[in-house]
Amino acid sequence: MSDASAYLQPLLRLKPRVAVVLGSGLGAFADSMDDAQVIPYRDIPGWPQSTAIGHAGMLVVGSVAGVPVAALAGRAHLYEGYTALQAVYGVRALHELGVESLVLTNAAGGVNRDYKPGDLVLISDHINLLGQNPLSGPNDPTLGPRFPDMSEAYSKAYRAVALEVATQMGLHLREGVYAAVPGPSYETPAEIRYLRAIGADLVGMSTVPETIAANHMGMKVLGISCVTNHAAGVIDQKLDHKEVIEVGERMKSTLIRLLRDICVKL
Ligand code: HPA
Secondary structure, three states: OOOOHHHHHHHOOOOOEEEEEOOOOOHHHHHHHEEEEEHHHHHHOOOOOOOOOOOEEEEEEEEEOOEEEEEEEEEHHHOOOOHHHOOOOOHHHHHHHOOOOOEEEEEEEEOOOOOOOHHHEEEEEEEOOOOOOOOOOOOOOOOOOOOOOOOOOOOHHHHHEEEEEEEHHHHOEEEEEEEOOOOOOOOOHHHHHHHHOOOOOOOEOOOOOOOOOOHHOEEEEEEEEEOOOOOOOOOOOOOOHHHHHHHHHHHHHHHHHHHHHHHHHO
């Protein structure tokens, strides 16, 4: 057992079934849980600390309409200096504690010209441009196979659940391919044209390591991007992290409702 799960197991009052990783500005989901237990990342052995603006840095375990859920408010990014392996530490620990379903949210730039800030997009697939893979190095066969299949990295069944929930809410969810880049500089317009040419609809700096590690362990993954801005060069405007946070804030209540309803149906 990892140091984190050995620390958490006797501490937690609930055994979480679903984990939700919350992206920039999206931490408020954790506030909506019942009987919540809040554990700061700094208290959990081995857990990477989040240093990014808009990332709280705490694990919140509680109940969402009766379903035991672990919310990760804050994640480790490669641009903070973490490796892809460090970025998946939490997902691996939660899997050890019994979590089988992983919901990953993020803020992303809209590469697809049809996307607007404020759109919510289901991730249908990804392109790993991080230059790193969390599974590099010796394989631990107790976690999963050396060469894990990634042909349905984002569960079709979970996407169908999310679409159904969204329709009931009267919410239009799109589907698209997420390209992960290391950052922290935003892309150049030429890089965005390249990403569009290779089939990306969204660009961001997270999510892909967690998806790879989860698939390795046989977990099912749902990915939801909040389009916080047009990617570079799509419109004649500079990118500003403040805009990313603001749009995340504006979408908070919609995304929380969506996440809550999804958690109950996974
Ligand atoms: N690029 C990369 N990451 C992002 C962006 C972007 O435009 N917006 C939010 N995260």
